[in-house]
Amino acid sequence: MKEKSIAVIGAGKWGLSLHFALSQRQKCLITSRTKRDIKNFVDLQTALDCDYLVIAIPAQEIRSWLKENFVFKGQKILVASKGIEASSGQFLNEIYADFVPDENIGFISGPSFAAEVIKGLPCALVINTISKKLYVEFEVCFPDFIKTYYSSDVIGAEVAGAYKNVLAIASGICEGLNLGKNAQASLIARGLVEMQRFGKHFGADESSFLGLSGAGDLFLTASSTMSRNFRVGLGLANDKNLDEILKELGEVAEGVKTSIAIKELSKKHNIYTPIANEVYHIINGKNPKDSLRDLLKN
Ligand SMILES: NC(=O)C1=CN([C@@H]2O[C@H](COP(=O)(O)OP(=O)(O)OC[C@H]3O[C@@H](n4cnc5c(N)ncnc54)[C@H](O)[C@@H]3O)[C@@H](O)[C@H]2O)C=CC1
Ligand SMILES: O=C(CO)COP(=O)(O)O
Known part of the structure; x- marks a missing residue:
C-alpha cells in the first residue's frame, strides 16, 4: 500500500x-x-x-x-x-x-x-x-x-482562535497602561464572555469556549509577551504607531485585521462586543485611556 x-x-x-x-x-x-x-x-x-x-x-x-x-x-x-x-x-x-x-x-x-x-x-x-x-x-x-x-464545533474553534487574538491585544494594552492584575483578569474574563456571545450567534457550541480552544488559548495569549498580539497591545499603550509596531514585529498579528471583521460583523448582526470594538478604535487612533473610561462606563 x-x-x-x-x-x-x-x-x-x-x-x-x-x-x-x-x-x-x-x-x-x-x-x-x-x-x-x-x-x-x-x-x-x-x-x-x-x-x-x-x-x-x-x-x-x-x-x-x-x-x-x-x-x-x-x-x-x-x-x-x-x-x-x-x-x-x-x-x-x-x-x-x-x-x-x-x-x-x-x-x-x-x-x-x-x-x-x-x-x-x-x-x-x-x-x-x-x-x-x-x-x-x-x-x-x-x-x-x-x-x-x-x-x-468548527465555528466555535474558529471564533475562539480568532477572537482571542483581539483580546490579547486588549490585554497587552492593559499591561502597557499598568492597570494592574485585577483589571487584566476582569478584561480576560469579560472577553471570554464576549467571545462566547459572539460565537453563539454564529452557531458555536458554548462549551467550546470553556475548553482548550477558548479559555485555554485566551489565557495563554492574553497573559504573555510571547504573544505577538499581546505585544501589539503593549506597543499601542506606549503610544507607538501601528505601522512601526508591525514592522518591528516582522510576523503576523492576526488580531489587528480580525478586529475589523468583528466590529463589522457585530454591527451587522447587532452583537454586543465592547472590548473588541475598543481594540478596533484604539488601532484606528483612539486614546487607550479613553477606551478604558468608556469600557468602565458602559
Ligand atoms: N505562531 C504561533 O504561535 C501560532 C500561529 N498560529 C496562526 O498561524 C498563522 C500563521 O502564523 P505564523 O506562521 O506564526 O506567522 P508568520 O508571520 O511567522 O509567518 C507567516 C507565513 O505565511 C507566509 N505567507 C504570507 N502570505 C502568504 C501568501 N500570500 N501565500 C503564501 N504564503 C504566505 C509567509 O511567507 C510566512 O512564511 C496565523 O493565522 C497565526 O494566527 C496559530 C497557532 C500558533
Ligand atoms: O495562537 C497563538 C498561540 O496559541 C499565537 O498567538 P500570537 O499570534 O499572538 O503569537
Whole structure:
C-alpha cells in the first residue's frame, strides 16, 4: 500500500513548528513562497500533490492563495490559521468551503505558542472537523508530546482562535497602561464572555469556549509577551504607531485585521462586543485611556 504523504504549506513560525512536530512520526514535506534551506523543503506543486496538507498562512491571505494555487484532488486539509477575513467578514471555513468539501477539512485550535512546540514541549490541541474519520487520520500524524482532542464545533474553534487574538491585544494594552492584575483578569474574563456571545450567534457550541480552544488559548495569549498580539497591545499603550509596531514585529498579528471583521460583523448582526470594538478604535487612533473610561462606563 502506498505510504500516505503529508506537507505543511507556509514556513512562518507556526508552519515550521508544525513541520517539526509532524516530522516526528512520518516524513513531512514543507513549502513556502520563497525557497528555504529546511529538510524536506519542496516546491509548491510537490506539496499540493500530497494526501494531507497542513496550511499555515495568515488568514487574510487564504482566499487569494487558494484562488491562485489550489486545485482540489481529494486532499485532506488541516487549517492552522486563526483569524477572520477583514474584507468580507467571512470565517475561514466559509472561504475554504468554495474549494474543499466539508468532510475533507479540519481546523486546529488550542494554546500553542510555536516557540514551545518547536522545542518539543508538551501541549494539547483540538482538531475540529465534522468528520471523525478525518480526525483519526490526522491524530496519528501528531507526536507523543502533543495530545489531540476531537471536536465537531468548527465555528466555535474558529471564533475562539480568532477572537482571542483581539483580546490579547486588549490585554497587552492593559499591561502597557499598568492597570494592574485585577483589571487584566476582569478584561480576560469579560472577553471570554464576549467571545462566547459572539460565537453563539454564529452557531458555536458554548462549551467550546470553556475548553482548550477558548479559555485555554485566551489565557495563554492574553497573559504573555510571547504573544505577538499581546505585544501589539503593549506597543499601542506606549503610544507607538501601528505601522512601526508591525514592522518591528516582522510576523503576523492576526488580531489587528480580525478586529475589523468583528466590529463589522457585530454591527451587522447587532452583537454586543465592547472590548473588541475598543481594540478596533484604539488601532484606528483612539486614546487607550479613553477606551478604558468608556469600557468602565458602559
Ligand atoms: N505562531 C504561533 O504561535 C501560532 C500561529 N498560529 C496562526 O498561524 C498563522 C500563521 O502564523 P505564523 O506562521 O506564526 O506567522 P508568520 O508571520 O511567522 O509567518 C507567516 C507565513 O505565511 C507566509 N505567507 C504570507 N502570505 C502568504 C501568501 N500570500 N501565500 C503564501 N504564503 C504566505 C509567509 O511567507 C510566512 O512564511 C496565523 O493565522 C497565526 O494566527 C496559530 C497557532 C500558533
Ligand atoms: O495562537 C497563538 C498561540 O496559541 C499565537 O498567538 P500570537 O499570534 O499572538 O503569537
